[in-house]
Amino acid sequence: MNKLYIIKIGGNVLDDEKSLNHFLKDFASIQSPKILIHGGGKIATKIGDRLGIESKYIDGRRITDLATRDLVTMVYGGLLNKQITAHLQTLHCNAIGVTGADGNLIKAVKRPVGKINYGFVGDITPESVNSSFLYFLLKQNVVPVFAPLTHADGDILNTNADTIASVLAIALSKHFDIRLIFCFEKEGVLQDVNDETSVIRHLNGELYQQLLKSGSFHDGILPKLENALMAIRSGVKEVLIGEHTHLIANLGYETKGTLITA
Amino acid sequence: MNKLYIIKIGGNVLDDEKSLNHFLKDFASIQSPKILIHGGGKIATKIGDRLGIESKYIDGRRITDLATRDLVTMVYGGLLNKQITAHLQTLHCNAIGVTGADGNLIKAVKRPVGKINYGFVGDITPESVNSSFLYFLLKQNVVPVFAPLTHADGDILNTNADTIASVLAIALSKHFDIRLIFCFEKEGVLQDVNDETSVIRHLNGELYQQLLKSGSFHDGILPKLENALMAIRSGVKEVLIGEHTHLIANLGYETKGTLITA
Numbered sequence: 390m391n392k393l394y395i396i397k398i399g400g401n402v403l404d405d406e407k408s409l410n411h412f413l414k415d416f417a418s419i420q421s422p423k424i425l426i427h428g429g430g431k432i433a434t435k436i437g438d439r440l441g442i443e444s445k446y447i448d449g450r451r452i453t454d455l456a457t458r459d460l461v462t463m464v465y466g467g468l469l470n471k472q473i474t475a476h477l478q479t480l481h482c483n484a485i486g487v488t489g490a491d492g493n494l495i496k497a498v499k500r501p502v503g504k505i506n507y508g509f510v511g512d513i514t515p516e517s518v519n520s521s522f523l524y525f526l527l528k529q530n531v532v533p534v535f536a537p538l539t540h541a542d543g544d545i546l547n548t549n550a551d552t553i554a555s556v557l558a559i560a561l562s563k564h565f566d567i568r569l570i571f572c573f574e575k576e577g578v579l580q581d582v583n584d585e586t587s588v589i590r591h592l593n594g595e596l597y598q599q600l601l602k603s604g605s606f607h608d609g610i611l612p613k614l615e616n617a618l619m620a621i622r623s624g625v626k627e628v629l630i631g632e633h634t635h636l637i638a639n640l641g642y643e644t645k646g647t648l649i650t651a
Numbered sequence: 652m653n654k655l656y657i658i659k660i661g662g663n664v665l666d667d668e669k670s671l672n673h674f675l676k677d678f679a680s681i682q683s684p685k686i687l688i689h690g691g692g693k694i695a696t697k698i699g700d701r702l703g704i705e706s707k708y709i710d711g712r713r714i715t716d717l718a719t720r721d722l723v724t725m726v727y728g729g730l731l732n733k734q735i736t737a738h739l740q741t742l743h744c745n746a747i748g749v750t751g752a753d754g755n756l757i758k759a760v761k762r763p764v765g766k767i768n769y770g771f772v773g774d775i776t777p778e779s780v781n782s783s784f785l786y787f788l789l790k791q792n793v794v795p796v797f798a799p800l801t802h803a804d805g806d807i808l809n810t811n812a813d814t815i816a817s818v819l820a821i822a823l824s825k826h827f828d829i830r831l832i833f834c835f836e837k838e839g840v841l842q843d844v845n846d847e848t849s850v851i852r853h854l855n856g857e858l859y860q861q862l863l864k865s866g867s868f869h870d871g872i873l874p875k876l877e878n879a880l881m882a883i884r885s886g887v888k889e890v891l892i893g894e895h896t897h898l899i900a901n902l903g904y905e906t907k908g909t910l911i912t913a
Contacts, residue, residue, distance in 0.1 A: 436725075439702050459730060463698075467729020468721060471800070471807050475752040479805040485753040490737040492747040492793055522791065529787060531754055538733070543741040545733050 393527070393565035394423040394640070397554040401574040402633055403430035403469065412572070413473065415637035417480035422527045422565070424557060425484075426535040427473060428550035433464040447505050453547040458509035462488075462545045465536040474534055484532045489513075489539030489546075492522045495553065497539035497546050511539035511546030513553070515623065518560035555616040555625075562624040568640070569625055571613055572633040577647035578614065582607040588631075592649045594618060617649050626650065655789070655827035656685040656902070659816040663836040664895055665692035665731065674834070675735065677899035679742035684789045684827065686819060687746075688797040689735060690812035695726040709767050715809040720771035724750075724807045727798040736796055746794045751775075751801030751808075754784045757815065759801035759808050773801035773808030775815070777885065780822035789827075817878040817887075824886040830902070831887050833875055834895040839909035840876065844869040850893075854911045856880060879911050888912065 402412050416425060434444060437460050445452040453461070470486040477484035489495030489511070495518055497511025517539070526533055535557070537550035551571060558569040577588035580600070589600075597618055600606060606614065617628040629636060631646025639645075664674050678687060696706060699722050707714040715723070732748040739746035751757030751773070757780055759773025779801070788795055797819070799812035813833060820831040839850035842862070851862075859880055862868060868876065879890040891898060893908025901907075 436702070440698070441701070462733050463725035463729040465729075466733045467725040467727075471724050471728045471750055471752055474750075475802045475807050476805050478752055478755055478758075478802060483755055485749070487747070487753075488733055488736075490733055490740055490746075490748070493740055493745055496740075522793070525787075525791060529784065531784070540737045540740060543738050545737050 390564070390566040392421045392568060393561060394419055394421055394568050394570065395426070395554055395558045395561070396423065396570045396572065396637070397426040397428070397550055398572045398633065399428040399550065400430040402572060403427060404432070408633075409473075410476075412633045412637065413476055414480060415633070417477055417482035419637070419640065422530075424527075424533045424535065425473070426537070426550050426554045426557070427465075427469060428537055429461065429465055430469070432469065433461055436460065436464055450505060450507065452506070453508040453510050455509065458545060458547060461547055462538060466538050466545070470534060470536040477532065477534070482532055483530060484534045485526065486534045486536065488536050489517075489548065489553075493519050494523060494533075494535075495519070495539045495548070495556070497541045497548060499541050499544065499546060509544060509546050511541060511548040513539055513548060513556050515556050515559040518557060520560045520564070523557070523561065524564050549612075551613055551616045555620045558620045558625045559623040567625045567627075569617070569620055569628045570636060571617065571628070571630045572636065573613065573630065575632060576635065576645055577631045578610055579607070580605055588645070589647050592647055594621065594651060621649055621651050652826070652828040654683040654830060655823060656681055656683055656830050656832065657688070657816055657820045657823075658685065658832045658834065658899070659688040659690070659812055660834045660895065661690040661812065662692040664834060665689060666694070670895075671735075672738075674895045674899065675738055676742060677895070679739055679744035681899070681902060686789075686795045686797065687735070688799070688812050688816045688819070689727075689731060690799055691723065691727055692731070694731065695723055698722065698726055712767060712769065714768070715770040715772050717771065720807060720809060723809055724800060728800050728807070732796060732798040739794065739796065744794050745792060746796045747788065748796045748798065750798050751779075751810065751815075755781050756785060756795075756797075757781070757801045757810075757818070759803045759810060761803050761806065761808060771806060771808050773803060773810040775801055775810060775818050777818050777821040780819060782822045782826070785819070785823065786826050811874075813875055813878045817882045820882045820887045821885040829887045829889075831879070831882050831890045832898060833879065833890070833892045834898065835875065835892065837894060838897065838907055839893045840872055841869065842867055850907070851909050854909055855913060856883065883911055883913050
């Protein structure tokens with residue numbers, strides 16, 4: 390099977406122009422088929438502030454009301470997604486910026502209202518992915534660039550970018566030998582959050598359970614690890630977590646970051 | 652050759668929810684391959700006002716400065732384009748929302764600075780179109796929905812939606828029997844702008860030149876007619892101009908609108 394790189398970047402790359410340019414150059418230079426998923430970053434909050442749209446939280450969980458949904462559709466699906474796409478085109482990377490609505494690539498279920506009404510948020514599974522169309526795009530040497538948005542019943546829905554990356558990886562693992570990469574601000578998953586040198590070089594399901602029980606993981610890394618482990622349990626061979634400048638230019642012979650396997 | 656419908660809608664459809672819903676239902680029901688191009692509408696001005704971005708004009712010509720460019724990237728490429736795409740998905744129309752940057756579909760030239768600096772505006776020709784990728788998308792029964800944006804050298808550029816429609820029509824006329832349709836607020840091209848019943852039913856190059864010389868055409872219709880005639884001169888068989896409620900549901904046996912042929 391051909392290798393497919395699925396790479397997710399978040400605010401720490403998106404919010405810094407130099408960092409984003411560096412990343413995109415490295416990304417464009419990857420010769421294998423590849424998919425990029427970008428999160429949001431501070432720009433949505435900035436534009437939201439100027440539009441008088443407040444970030445809303447209930448019990449510490451972010452709520453996507455109608456105004457916020459329209460804001461992220463503009464900023465993630467329009468501004469960020471198209472800026473990245475146009476930039477990649479100059480690097481001879483034939484990017485196509487998409488949301489889950491485009492080509493019905495990711496059809497979500499709007500999160501049911503329970504104790505909390507999260508608003509316009511989409512929940513997805515690997516079955517949500519139109520993998521045949523995605524496969525067709527990749528075969529055309531086109532590089533899909535996903536904004537963290539899906540759709541259901543005519544609504545654009547806010548969806549976690551890490552989850553999109555994992556779900557795409559699982560859905561495409563029938564067609565490709567997947568390498569899923571989460572870029573974030575640290576060099577890897579730390580065993581001790583206060584010690585930047587405590588990167589766990591290799592993590593598998595067993596070690597994960599041990600460290601989880603011993604309370605080693607910082608709260609912030611847990612959702613990312615859950616997404617990574619879900620991918621590994623569902624047929625994705627390797628997940629790599631780390632800081633982009635060390636990872637993307639050295640694919641294939643990494644010495645940094647955390648490698649997760651079954 | 653297969654028929655291909657290329658349909659452009661503007662503010663009069665986009666600014667009215669009921670009108671847009673009506674149009675999208677008719678559009679989705681077209682069984683042949685089809686492409687939609689949407690313009691802007693008042694929503695960009697509204698959001699621009701809230702963000703403190705002023706519309707700028709020099710000698711009556713709109714200028715796209717950096718702030719305006721980012722605004723239209725958000726509103727046309729994000730909000731409007733994704734709302735339309737998600738809506739079409741509910742009507743079993745597998746839409747994919749795109750700008751010219753996506754898949755390098757339309758590569759423009761930034762308008763050279765002459766007497767006026769128009770800013771981030773893209774000029775295009777039929778050679779600007781990546782027709783092979785567009786052809787592939789259409790063969791997959793995917794329906795491209797274009798925002799009026801193109802790209803050059805890493806920049807998203809504002810581009811007239813009528814021009815995009817004409818240029819796409821010409822570029823694809825090798826592959827398809829094209830029917831290019833411009834929807835606007837009137838029933839057709841009027842011989843007398845003050846008489847709504849004076850619709851010119853059939854216009855060709857010769858009659859156009861005659862009426863142009865006699866000063867029959869209203870200034871507002873001239874750019875649209877220029878785009879239509881450019882398409883006809885370059886291999887597009889038929890252009891139809893009129894009001895969408897009369898046109899789209901009755902394709903093939905229209906009794907309203909202005910039909911333009913060679």
